[in-house]
Amino acid sequence: MSEIRNLINITDLTVEEIDGLIATADDIAANHSAYENICAHKKLATLFFEPSTRTRLSFEAAMLELGGSVLGFSSANSSSAAKGESVSDTIRTVGCYVDIIAMRHPKEGAPIVGAQRTTVPIINAGDGGHFHPTQTLTDLLTIKRKKGRLNNMTVGLCGDLKFGRTVHSLIEAMLRYEGIKFVLISPQELAVPEYIKEKMNAAGAEWKEVETLEEAMPELDILYMTRVQKERFFNEEDYIRLKDSYILDLEKLRTAKEDLTIMHPLPRVNEISVEVDDDPRACYFFQALCGKHIRMALILFLLGIRKKA
Amino acid sequence: MNIDGVNTGIVLDHIKAGKSMQIYELLGLDKINNCVAIIQNADSEKYGKKDIIKIDQIIDLDFDVLGYVDSNITVNIVKDGRLERKHHMELPQTLKNVVKCKNPRCITSVEQGIVHTFRLVDRENKVYRCAYCDAEHRVK
Ligand SMILES: [Zn+2]
Numbered sequence: 001m002s003e004i005r006n007l008i009n010i011t012d013l014t015v016e017e018i019d020g021l022i023a024t025a026d027d028i029a030a031n032h033s034a035y036e037n038i039c040a041h042k043k044l045a046t047l048f049f050e051p052s053t054r055t056r057l058s059f060e061a062a063m064l065e066l067g068g069s070v071l072g073f074s075s076a077n078s079s080s081a082a083k084g085e086s087v088s089d090t091i092r093t094v095g096c097y098v099d100i101i102a103m104r105h106p107k108e109g110a111p112i113v114g115a116q117r118t119t120v121p122i123i124n125a126g127d128g129g130h131f132h133p134t135q136t137l138t139d140l141l142t143i144k145r146k147k148g149r150l151n152n153m154t155v156g157l158c159g160d161l162k163f164g165r166t167v168h169s170l171i172e173a174m175l176r177y178e179g180i181k182f183v184l185i186s187p188q189e190l191a192v193p194e195y196i197k198e199k200m201n202a203a204g205a206e207w208k209e210v211e212t213l214e215e216a217m218p219e220l221d222i223l224y225m226t227r228v229q230k231e232r233f234f235n236e237e238d239y240i241r242l243k244d245s246y247i248l249d250l251e252k253l254r255t256a257k258e259d260l261t262i263m264h265p266l267p268r269v270n271e272i273s274v275e276v277d278d279d280p281r282a283c284y285f286f287q288a289l290c291g292k293h294i295r296m297a298l299i300l301f302l303l304g305i306r307k308k309a
Numbered sequence: 310m311n312i313d314g315v316n317t318g319i320v321l322d323h324i325k326a327g328k329s330m331q332i333y334e335l336l337g338l339d340k341i342n343n344c345v346a347i348i349q350n351a352d353s354e355k356y357g358k359k360d361i362i363k364i365d366q367i368i369d370l371d372f373d374v375l376g377y378v379d380s381n382i383t384v385n386i387v388k389d390g391r392l393e394r395k396h397h398m399e400l401p402q403t404l405k406n407v408v409k410c411k412n413p414r415c416i417t418s419v420e421q422g423i424v425h426t427f428r429l430v431d432r433e434n435k436v437y438r439c440a441y442c443d444a445e446h447r448v449k
Binding site for chain 2 (some may be wrong): 106
């Protein structure tokens, strides 16, 4: 038997493997019927020790579309974890029932503990503020589908870049491609952490920091929006002064490229004005579709299942 | 070389003065049946003062722990009154159950029965990272 593969961090996958997942996701979209029953009699457990309806439904829809079935829980309250059962014991038990597990947990590193306790593949569906690799895969597939490539482009990342794990992962993933320039758009107090800057420097990537969307807009190929939360600011004054700078509306888009791709990991609150939704450059709902396709591809990859020739 | 009193056994030399009890515990010497001597504040040419631990038998020791606590320690294996081997310590690649992660958001802060693991990421600056949450740990 070959080695059990898990997906804890996006860097667990090589660039070639990510390319392979993207190719499978595209094939799923093109030849849907070939995948309808490919996971018949296979079971996915979605173990959500912390609620995230969107992510959980995306995994469940992915497995159902492959002809498999799903079981699990959607919050710690509705699981044995509420009675104090450890991650180890939960995973060890559930690993006896299913073929693959997607787990989300508020504590960082929880899926690593899970992976030590079972021989079925573990997918990290988010561990606190640490990693969320299937979001990153979703983002990569979205960019590939919209741009036809993953290299040579200018990527703007806007909002809370200090605590935004989706931003950190996306940077880390895109650093592996040629000719990526990052424009980091945030208030100073929410700038990208030092270690991310070190990684960008080590990879020889071009990057700069700016404080407003307007400054960055004209050169961007991708604009990745995230939410700026009021609690993250040190004082009310700064929040009021800066909050509108990180809200995207049609006015700010005036100087943007015709083929800009606007992304957001969702859920959105008010950081993208609803008037932008109908702009052809808005791709955040398209991202949700990509999220399902890439999770289908990932499940197949980790289960070692290939489409019949 | 002061190996008085040990005919066959191990002498942990050049321990930083005051660190011997920590090493005694980390190596689990409190759990063995051998005769163990701890010498504190011995005179040292190199460091002024040092601690020494002597064990009267050659037993398996976790060199990784020693390297982590104090990479200046030398381990002398003595056989029949003669110095047979001398090991110099260095920072180990991985630390298992030597330090605990201080990140309150780390799974190791709540889960029981976990092997607390750190990996060396920067030998020059003595930086480790938690294998679970990637929190940094700098060796002082
Ligand atoms: Zn940790």
